[in-house]
Amino acid sequence: MPPPVAARGREVDADWILHRLTRPPPQSTPFLELRLSATLRRPLVVSGEYRRPDADTLVREVRVPYAETTTIRDGEAVVARAGRSPRTASLARVPELAALQGSFGALLSGDRTLLETHYAIEADGVPADWTMTLTPRDARTATRIAAVVLRGRDDELRCIETRPKQGDPQPTLLGGAASGAGELASLDDALRACRDVPR
């Protein structure tokens, strides 16, 4: 099947994005996240690498400021931290993790059917600056997460912005956006890095 091209004008659709993003495993991409809390002196910036060693596994490896590896597979997340025995949590109990795997994993495998069982999909933008908004269908996930917004340029996924039902959006910078990000002192910095596409 020929790749669907955004022939009419420069508008993109979900199939176009998915087709561009699809890659066979193994693959990896650097990430950078920023967390805010009233208990922290300054925002917490976490960086590391997302890996997909095979089609069914997603690994989130944090390198800075601490070492932690989360392996998500078969509906379970195994969290390994330096100096502690690994902990296992069911994804059903942590919708945030499930959302991460559901969006990221399904996205990279190009599985639109799987993606659509978990989310309503809406695509927008032009090839050089597109967004895809995923709205959770599962009622329980939806009580915690309003939407997951993916942003990218051509075949590069640059940012995943998780919008909780309550509180600030949480941006995860990926690929070029993660490695190219400078000092992130505030949420605004991070959201700007997430939303602004370099020309």
Added chain:
Amino acid sequence: MIRDALLQRPGLRLALAVAWLVVLLLAGWLIAARLEFSGDLRRFLPDARTPEQKLLIDELGEGPGSRLLLLAVSGDAPEVLAEQSQALHAALASDDRFTVVANGADTDLSAFPAELLPYRYLLTPSFDEMPLDADALRDAFDARLQDLGSPAAGLVEPLLPSDPTLETLVLAEGWAPAAAPQRLFDVWFDRAGERALLLVETRAAGFDPTGQLDAVDTIRGAFDAARGDSAATLQMTGPGAFSVDIGGRTQREAQRIGLADTIGLVILLLLAYRSWKMPLLGALPLASAGIAGLGAVALLFPGGVHGITIAFGFTLIGVVQDYPIHFFSHQRAGLSPWKNVRGLWPALSTGVIATCIAYATFLFSGVDGLRQLAVFTVAALAVAALVTRYLLPGLVDPAPPDIADSPRLQRLWHRIEALPRPKWSLAVLAAASVAAIAFAPGPTWQNDLSKLTPVDADAMALDTELRAELGAPDVRYVLVAQGTAPDAVLAATSALRPALDARVADGRLDGYDMAARYLPDADVQRARQAALPDTPTLRALLDEVLVDSPFLPEAFAPFLADVELARTAPPLTLTDLHGSPLASAVSGLLLVHPDRATALVSLSGLDDPADLVALAAQTQAPGAELRLLDMKDASESLVIEYRGRVLAAMALALVLLVATVWIALRQPRRVWRVLLPTLLTLLVIVAVLRLAGVELTLFHLVALILAAGLGLDYALFFEHAGDDRADQIRTLHAIIVCSLMTLLVFSLLALSSIPVLRAIGSTVALGVVCNFVLSLLVARHRAAIDAARAEPEPVA
């Protein structure tokens, strides 16, 4: 005057009979409205004597396992089943009739009252080994930073300021059932992932069939609402579900048998008397007796009439159906019904008085249910006899054909008369019966009442399976600590934990639960308070630990406040937990009275009870007494005690019965003729049952009393008939009709698939046959037999 009017006006007689029936229906309706039914089986048990019995009856209502219902929802996609499990949970959790409803959804600490949250530092074992010091805090803050950096940060962040060590989560995890099943879509599922599992604890005791029925119906209703259009089905097991199932089956079967009986009896009466009025008139004394019995218990026992009283009672008063039969069989042209009934009265009243005196012994049994039974039967028998004597004569057709004229009956009578009269053969029969009773192999008594109401194998297998999946506690064994103060018994069970944990670790036990898991005793709480740092110390610790960390020390003021509150508050007690999600879990395992307290340790998957008996004996428990309670043993000892009382009452009843007959008949020969068939029949019944390998139960004993009452009546009437040939034939007719009726009713019961009904049915059916034959052979007058033999057999 009235009598003459009645004799001449059949229409008036029928109208009066119908009016009588209407009055009975009205009275029945009135009494039913007043009657309080009690399903509590404990009212049918004797007072507890041993500590085990007391615990069983007074405290447990059969133990923590007996109020549990195990639910499995299957037959649809797992996510659909999970939704139904949640909907069912929501419906039942808000219902007062259930104390625990668990489906595996998160232990919701938001339901924990805010003012109790600081107590987490007294409830958690986290700082027992290592105190809450700089190392512990540093460790906790390192972990919290990583939590904040994880995708699950949103869960943890709100808890941080007051709970940096996440003790709320530690407690929630600790309180989750030890061997919880897997969770799919947030709720418990079996290992195959095909059945959503729920655990429900009823408020009603396992002893309370009415309460259990209500609970089971409520659950079914809630599931039907939760299911909607889905094809999913609900399976339910557990003691309550079983008793409801068996109760329903027994009732349905009894109803089917009752219908067959009614049709059979009507046909039998029509055939016997060739008059359509007889079934109506024949039913009136029995109906009056039932109403009178119910009225008497309703009046004397305002606290509630037990369902078993009613069931047993109606079985026992079946004998009154015989009274009108004797009267009808003797009625003929030229004999006034009043005179007829007066002639029968000596035999009838002797039978009634003797039986009433026998039942009256139950009044002194010390068991509430048996006292009710005595009142019911005595009132019913007396009323049945009186209405047969004083009301029925006014209603019958005064001039039916004389039964004694029937050639067929005459022939039958003649053949019976020609039979040899047994003498020594009876002695042989008695000796053989005694030998059979003494030497029949196998246990004589069945002490396990559950054998009488067996659960079918499929349901039992499902129960075992669900119990293993859910880690639900054993129904039979429970560890018990009894003492005067709640703290002593909590401490006693708590002291068992290392030993129990070791047994769980090496697989001798699957799991256990105790109140001390949720609510440590006051000493433990005070020790934890003493180990907590005060506010200045803790503040200094925080400053030290967080000096180079990303966390702001000032942000943790709520933590300082909570620890200070925990350090200075009075220890938490059971009363403080009231209204919290923990209350139901703890209250089922810790029973507190003003002067005593009992803590229970429920056990699941126990391999070796003797091991725990030894453990309980070894464990030091100041102020408390530890023991492993075997529910089965305790309930069996109650059954044995109960049977002892029934047997004592029966022995006394037998003596009184003999005395009554003696006083009524006076001559030793007559007394002997009447009592021999009855007593011999009792021996033969027991011998046959024992030879057939039947283990005797309470139901057999009650049925024996009925058999004895029937036998006494047959013998009294045969004996009463005297030497007159026509009278002998009429009596033969009456007793044939009576015994056929009773045989029909009880042989249908004997064929039942339900052991309780079978026990009663087989005993009475055997009794009827044996009584009939023996009364016929023994009770009649010698002269009548000789006369019959001298006469040629009549020709048709």
